[in-house]
Amino acid sequence: MPTNIIMPALEMAQETGKILRWLKTEGASISKGEPIMEIETDKVTVEIESPGSGILANITAHEGDVVPVGQTIAWLVAPGESAPSVAPAIQSGRTIPNPVEINASPVARKIAEEHGIDLARVKPGGGRIEKADVMAFIASLSSPVLRTPPSPSPEVQEREKGDGGKWVRSSPKARRLANERGVDLSTLRGSGLDGAVIVADIPIAPTSQPPALTTDHS
Structure with missing residues (x-):
């Protein structure tokens, strides 16, 4: 049975990932746990390991493509087996802009950027996000609820x-x-x-x- 390879979620607020390069070519025989590609998010660059063993087939995302989290980008098949056809949902060489304009003070934006915080996750105390709101959010990250890991995804190895x-x-x-x-x-x-x-x-x-x-x- 074919196994799909998806764009994994490496961060809590991650929506997309960018394909930097494939470490294996289509048609290559791959073992489970073997690095198959490098991806980049807003915060990290990582190698993604194969979720299973088989032959790499039907790659739909290529170098420079920005892919939504959870999107199937390739398949692992057995010898003689065909991979399902999947329409790619990618944006070649482009990032997806945030459709919502976030009202935040310059100081709040600077602190959020330094700490890798997505302002869309910060709840403002008033009409806009202030420094105190960002600091409170950072302090709350120690909460077990907020630190619950994302849904299972392929194991990753830092580059x-x-x-x-x-x-x-x-x-x-x-x-x-x-x-x-x-x-x-x-x-x-x-x-x-x-x-x-x-x-x-x-x-x-x-x-x-x-x-x-x-x-x-x-």
Whole structure:
């Protein structure tokens, strides 16, 4: 029986994912757990592992395509088996704009961006979202209810490793900033969703210490 491969939900508020590249070609024989593609969301870039074993068939999403979460993008079939035909629901090289205009203060937007927070999930206390509303939402993330993981999806493996060889979940902006500042991501404790390292977690690179002054006793 064919097994469908879908665009997984890696984050609580994720609606789409972008195909960066396929690691396997159509017609390739694949084992369960083998990395088959790389995808990118607003916060992370990850490798997706195969949900089963079989022959990769009927790929409907290609590099640069933005695909809704849950959409079938390929199939795994047995030798001699045919994959069902599925109409692709993709947007080539484009992202889906948010149809709802969110009223938030500049400070609230900045804090939300630094912490990887989707403002659509923040409930305003008044007519617009303020700093206090975002901070309250961040504090509430420790609630077991809000931290319930999303529905099961294929296992993922972080693309980026720290200097210590440990897989690190991080946002693309945080990775770039860490590289610029010479910071090892594996030494940081992330404050983003699911422990992801975000921009606010990257420390300023330490400045070199000035040479010690010596006193001439001659």
